[in-house]
Amino acid sequence: MTIPSMLARPHEPPRADLSAERTALFLDLDGTLIDIAATAESVEVPRSLAGLLEDLSDALDGALAILTGRPIADVDRLLAPSRFVAAGIHGAEYRTSPDDGVRHAALPLADAFVARLKGLETRFPGVRVEDKGPTAAVHWRAAPTVADELEREVERLLEGAPDHLEIRHGRRVFEIVPRHVSKGAALEILSGLDRFAGRRPIMIGDDLTDETAMAAAERLGGVGFRVEGETFPAEVADFASPRQVRAWLSDFLRRVGR
Numbered sequence: 001m002t003i004p005s006m007l008a009r010p011h012e013p014p015r016a017d018l019s020a021e022r023t024a025l026f027l028d029l030d031g032t033l034i035d036i037a038a039t040a041e042s043v044e045v046p047r048s049l050a051g052l053l054e055d056l057s058d059a060l061d062g063a064l065a066i067l068t069g070r071p072i073a074d075v076d077r078l079l080a081p082s083r084f085v086a087a088g089i090h091g092a093e094y095r096t097s098p099d100d101g102v103r104h105a106a107l108p109l110a111d112a113f114v115a116r117l118k119g120l121e122t123r124f125p126g127v128r129v130e131d132k133g134p135t136a137a138v139h140w141r142a143a144p145t146v147a148d149e150l151e152r153e154v155e156r157l158l159e160g161a162p163d164h165l166e167i168r169h170g171r172r173v174f175e176i177v178p179r180h181v182s183k184g185a186a187l188e189i190l191s192g193l194d195r196f197a198g199r200r201p202i203m204i205g206d207d208l209t210d211e212t213a214m215a216a217a218e219r220l221g222g223v224g225f226r227v228e229g230e231t232f233p234a235e236v237a238d239f240a241s242p243r244q245v246r247a248w249l250s251d252f253l254r255r256v257g258r
């Protein structure tokens with residue numbers, strides 16, 4: 001079955017031959033399926049999203065995964081009561097089946113290092129440090145003018161930390177992540193599961209941290225699609241908004257759904 005694109009965009013999703021039997025979907029959450037909000041806690045999840053994802057997962061025999069910077073517990077809360085195969089915290093944790101527990105792929109950051117990061121909240125009002133266990137996020141959405149100085153300070157703190165850690169730039173956030181952990185590595189690891197075997201991965205994301213997963217999808221014979229936003233301008237984006245991604249997914253489901 002083919003999906004003719006309905007999108008009048010310069011980089012619209014190609015008229016790919018997407019079949020239910022040969023497609024796997026890897027989806028970022030924030031900025032891709034739901035709109036970015038001022039804080040991670042204040043996002044609004046469209047009521048129909050969880051049902052759409054469940055129906056898609058069923059139509060693809062389970063070949064659908066959420067790849068997110070959030071902890072998987074957070075994804076479960078936002079999409080409750082639905083649960084999905086997922087890589088959380090940029091691939092620092094996994095759930096390989098919706099009914100399984102969450103497995104960690106990295107150890108938690110040292111308490112002393114997290115405490116030093118937390119100190120940035122006092123020094124830079126508006127900055128918020130989120131301790132995610134194996135990674136940390138330094139959010140500066142509420143303090144955009146301090147971004148450069150904040151980045152230098154985070155780099156300085158990293159010099160005194162174990163050298164397996166690195167900074168990744170996200171949407172108004174510096175993520176501190178173990179080098180071996182990425183959404184790209186997560187997509188490759190999940191693609192090895194039976195449920196994804198023999199399928200062409202489609203990765204949809206809106207951020208720099210998603211590009212490793214798009215590259216991994218392409219290495220595996222699939223494709224990556226970009227959602228317009230603070231990271232990708234309209235000229236390089238395939239979708240204009242999370243709403244358009246959801247409409248495209250609904251259209252895909254209508255064509256392949258059972």
Ligand SMILES: [Mg+2]
Pocket residue numbers: 028029030031032205206207
């Ligand atoms: Mg995102």
